[in-house]
Amino acid sequence: MNILLIEDEPLTAEKLKNYILKYNSQAKILGPLDKVEKVRRFFLEKIELDLIFSDIELLDGPVFHVLNEIDLPCPIIYTTAHDSYWMNAFQNMGIEYLLKPYSYKRFTGAMLSFEQLKSSFSNKTYAKEEPAGGAGFRYRFLLRKGGGVEVLWVEDIICLRAGEGIIVAHDKKGMTHSLVQQSVTDLESQLNPQKFIRINRSDIVNIQYVQRFEAYGKDTLAIHLSGLNEPLITSKTRSSAFRRWLDS
Known part of the structure; x- marks a missing residue:
């Protein structure tokens, strides 16, 4: 397991x-990385990560300044002395929020949440695409609705958006469907x-x-989709790829 620490207090x-x-x-x-700028430089390299522990207030500002700029590769467990950032935390791949000082028991509880999340990804029971042509991509989701199961066809999806x-x-x-067992990275590989x-x-179109x-x-684009009221905005690093993809 590769774990990144983002923390500006050496003892912590x-x-x-x-x-x-x-x-x-x-x-x-x-x-540990103790500054926003160090975090920014770290993510310029392709490094495999399984989990991030991140403080929120670093030496040169809130960590969200940089997390909003990058495609996070894995979940984050936030560690902070402030209880006012929890909404931002869960909008930035947060799966747990540890208030300092926290005990080892509380730490293990957070790790259990991470292990359960990993388990849910590795034990998916939904249908995959039929192997015709060897494509292997998903073409439907099975969603539990009430006492039954509803089929959501991938071709009917306008976009997928992550948040909270x-x-x-x-x-x-014009309907919305929650895919609580998914991550953006997982979905991207299935489509x-x-x-x-x-x-x-956080957005796939x-x-x-x-x-x-x-x-x-x-270096950013506003993309207008039929059936969606607001445009979606590309990140600076993905605008060129979107143009090439649309023209291919």
């Missing part, structure tokens, strides 16, 4: 390292890249419903 970072190694002696710990710990699928009928593209840290796009800011 050392305590957290001890907790992690007590819980899993084989864990590889990266960091869940992913919401918007369909062509046909000729039809779907991730345009920022279906090419079938793209009406038009326009410049929104420096």
